[in-house]
Amino acid sequence: MMKLTPQRQAILDIINASHRHWDADELARAMSDAGQSIGIATVYRGLAALESQGLIDSIQLADKKRYESADKAHHDHMVCTECGHIEEFSHQTIEQLQLAAAEEKGFTLTGHQLVMFGLCRQCNQAQGT
Amino acid sequence: MMKLTPQRQAILDIINASHRHWDADELARAMSDAGQSIGIATVYRGLAALESQGLIDSIQLADKKRYESADKAHHDHMVCTECGHIEEFSHQTIEQLQLAAAEEKGFTLTGHQLVMFGLCRQCNQAQGT
DNA sequence: TGATGTAACGATAATCGTTATCATGCTCAA
DNA sequence: TTGAGCATGATAACGATTATCGTTACATCA
Incomplete structure (x- = not known):
């Protein structure tokens, strides 16, 4: 300890x-x-x-x-490639589908990481200008 | 070019x-x-x-x-943390749910990466021995 | 109380993947 | 043929992280 x-x-x-x-x-x-x-x-x-x-x-x-x-439930992340802003999201169904996919391949999952890249709302608008 | x-x-x-x-x-x-x-x-x-x-x-x-x-359809990866083996998988529904989640947050997705970690079938068995 | 063992600290060197620099070389169009 | 422009390759530099090592804090036990 x-x-x-x-x-x-x-x-x-x-x-x-x-x-x-x-x-x-x-x-x-x-x-x-x-x-x-x-x-x-x-x-x-x-x-x-x-x-x-x-x-x-x-x-x-x-x-x-x-x-x-760690004071929150599990979640994944979206990272803005423009400003670095990180948005969190969680999706029960995605988690479940991941588990199922792992099982299908014989994998025992210990963790996973889903990171999505893109432009956040703000940078989207700045872009449009 | x-x-x-x-x-x-x-x-x-x-x-x-x-x-x-x-x-x-x-x-x-x-x-x-x-x-x-x-x-x-x-x-x-x-x-x-x-x-x-x-x-x-x-x-x-x-x-x-x-x-x-790049001669294959898009897919994501499972990485065995024991032996480094990389297994590929693709899941249409997960992709769609990701898009929907991004949209909800105002993100314009340019890419994403889902990596799952765990033990592959072989290392699972070796472990059990 | 004081010796001892264990783990953390902090400065700094080392590591490792990756990128920058720069002199040289190749290729293609004028 | 020349020269502009991009690619090459050796090597230095970079940045995040880890290892090293002497020192320090703290708990335990005689």
Whole structure:
């Protein structure tokens, strides 16, 4: 069982207090800005520890991994390729169909990640201008 | 319009002649083994060029990008976290539900990627032993 | 109380996939 | 033939992440 150190608690608090998807660097900067500087390696280790305990969730994007609060039901993500905005959505039926598809192939699912790319509503409109 | 140079043709041939999902390094090694050595930068540029022409497809996994033939209908992937085996599957209904979910959020979809993780049939059995 | 063991910390080096740089080479149209 | 323009390949650079290693915090036990 991991130790919930002050640093890890702080990371967890930051993530839980927001609706954002954070990367390691942003978290280190946020803590630094709050006067509590932290080593970047500690951030990575803390995130891994928190995630392994199920205290936070993550999505792996092409470039980097981002973390969010685990205080929500499972959901997937739409990422705006223009502004980086991340929209969440969940779809019961999609989940079920995934499970069925896995079973059909003999796979025991441990996880999945569905990421959709496109333009968000705002960037759509900006585009149209 | 890009130039389909001998190097790019060779990359395309290797990919099309197989059912595998290749990364840049494997392709460079395959060509080297075949007596036609190639610079790694050329591989990356070639892959990007071929993909932008729709001649090959790719999936972005956590660690690296992998390329496969575009000679097939769209499909998604199941990746075995034990042995790396990649299984393909396609599901019309999932696709449609994704589109609908995007529309609902005001997103204009340009692409998506669904990757499921788990144990393949073989690793499942090995596990049980 | 003090020794000891364990795990976390933080600075920094290392790793690894990928991209940028730059000098050189090929090809095709003028 | 020339030269513009793109491709090549060696290699440096980059960025996210992980490994290393000496140090530190803390709990346990004699």
